Amino acid sequence: MVAIPFQHVLFLAAFLFILGLLGLLIRRNLIVMLMSIEIMLNASGMAFIGAGSRWGQADGQVMFLLVLTLAAAEIGVGLGLVLQIYRHFKTLDVDRLSEMQG
Amino acid sequence: MLNLLWLVPFLPLTGFLVLVATEGKLPKAYVPWVGAGSVGLSALLAAGVGVNFLGQTGSPMEFRQVLWQWMAAGDLTADFALFLDTLSLNMMFVVTGVGFLIHVYSAGYMAEDPGYARFFAYMNLFVFAMLVLVLADNLPLLYLGWEGVGLCSYLLIGFWYEKPENGYAARKAFLVTRVGDTAMALGLFLLFAQLGTLDIQETLAKARAEWPVGSELAVITALLLLGGAVGKSAQLPLQVWLPDAMAGPTPISALIHAATMVTAGVYLIARTHALFLLAPPVQILVAILGAVTLLMSGCTALTQTDIKRVLAYSTISQIGYMFLALGSGAWAAAIFHLTTHAFFKALLFLAAGAVILSLHHEQDIFKMGGLWRSLPVSFWTFLIGAAALVALPFTSGAASKHDILSAAYTADPWLWAAGTLGALLTGLYTSRLLLIAFFGPKRTPAHEHLGWNMILPLLILAALSLFGGHLEMSHDEVLPRAEVPALDSFTSAITAAAPFAGVLLGYFFYGTEHRYVEALVRHPLGASLYRFWFSGWGMDWLYNRLFVRPFVFLAALNRGDVVDRIYQTVIVLARHGHALLVPTQSGQLRRYAAGMLFGAALIIAAGVWA
């Protein structure tokens, strides 16, 4: 059993999450935005795992499993949408996709 | 038979409903049978009920019939209940009897009118409302009848609604009487608030028991009820509507604005006499109003050129006599004058209607003349009515007017002087009317072809005007007897001579070739006096300046409608808010994410510093 300070795990998870957030806000490329979302999901999964490990319960891993499932389904549909968008708009610039304005 | 009392008002109502339900599609021959027949049946029933009632012994002589419970809210209960005593019996006879005769006359008069069925429907509704008014056991029901006759008056004055001035006259009548009605409603509220009941007999008994003579409450209540009576009966200051109401067909001028509706005010005061006895200042006010009104309208009648307007001002004047009687304490005399006035004024209006019809709707008396030969029936009946109006001896008018003047003298000699002067004026304008319209050179050709349905009512009313003076009903159970000592011989001589003096003056001014009158009118003072009297003593001008113009000014100020502006403000604010918030919905994903994060940061900050 490795004694890792729980707080540090959470710090790391928070930091990774913020980095993903930064990527989401800064980048205009649709694919990179999706990657940033993956980063955020991974960070939250890490928090769950850490909590499960701290309390010694399986619930943390179960949550992580569900988060993983979520990420997989989301990526499947999301990338399909990216393909359609590229075919229609001929660009991956997310700022151009602003027809729902006003 | 007494139990059939409820049919008396409800038969005309049935006539109204039938005529409304058939929407004017009933064959024209049936319409007068329904219209006049319902009132005729009602009159027969009223006669039967009356005979039955008067044959009763034992006192008090009253009969109450409760039909159903109308209102029950908190402390207020009002039933649809009919109450019969000699006063309401008298009124019922007048309304159904004279009403029936006028309905029969209208069958002939309105025969050519396209609105034939509508006319009878409104007339039946009116008779229903008037009967509810006089037979009402409680004040809310009386008010229902009061409003009902006001409504029918509006409908019938504006009967020929295609002409805008008829609508204007109808609205004027309705609005002016509304002022009175509001005062009366306030009076009813006050009575209920103070006495807790609105049943007429109970209210009067309680008032007599609880309020001392001359107390403020009694004075205020009596004043408010007087306001209502003044509006309906066209006395000062609310008399301005009656002359314009002559825009309606002549039968309704006869029925509503001579015989029945305008006497509702007199009935109200007689019915609630106990209240007025508790408020002597108001009772004196009634007499003063009556006296002033009768003089004012008598002077105005001297100047009018439309035959119906002369009769209208004459009606105002005669109701002034009734008010004078009520104010002087001669209650029964007022009701008696009401009855005889119904006879001869209805006769005068119907005869005038026959004249108008024969001259193809010519109403200006200066365009008439020499009709005494060409229109015999109209002339002789008109003459009889005029004689009764002037109160020549052996007519019904004389009997009632003499009682009134005697009572007035006992109350206050000035009131008697006003009444006697009024009698002189009555003689003057009546003889003027007769001389100009029926005598002198013929200016418009006329042929009399009146159907029997028009001649018979005229004859019956003429007989009543002559001999109706013997039909005085005793109201001793209901109204206090007036203790009137006989007039001393000098006063009674003047009282008897006044009508004759008026007639003689009229012949002097108008019977010869109008020289003296025309000289008077040419003089600048005479001319301005003529104009002043012609305009009804300037009351229309006064009300226009005092009420109509400020109101129109205020309405014009609010043309943009303040309340609407408030709602517009809501719309404008919403639009501006929208315009402010629209930039946030740019459609750009990253900005949305930034917004969400910003909110999250704020919320977590709240958690951090909590």
Next chain:
Amino acid sequence: MELALFYLSALIAAASTLMVVIHFNTVHALLYLIVSLLASGFIFYLLGAYFAAVLEVIIYAGAIMVLFVFVIMLLNLGQQTIQQEKRWLYPGIWYGPAALCAVLLAELLTLLARSEPHVAGTVVASKRLGIALFGPYMLAVEAASILLLAGLVGAYHLGRPLRSPGERPHGRDQRD
């Protein structure tokens, strides 16, 4: 020793994630993301969640990221995309988001620092995980499978090739 390993892999994860955000070339960013995920997987192993570590590598780094690679290859972006990214990612763009994220990070760290120190590292066997999944979390598993089904159908439909050369993709003026 394991503690040092933990801090090392934490450092690698953080650094490679930062590279993901910064790089212009999409494929490079993707590869850095794979490194980050592998480092995360190792951290999970150190925390005693063996099954989760394996899943992270197989599914996350192995399937999802590969999917990303496929899509990038399909799109055939090329050199001009890199130029585009260079233009889009100018220094001035960092200020606002960096400030916002710094605030958020500060808040998170403050809140986390307030808690009492605990120790993580208990090994949770896969067997217990399996029992939990088939026990209390059965409905969650079913829901997840339905979600995957929905994702499958959606991805299949959205990724459909065009029927004919003249057919337009899902545009708003296509009656479909």
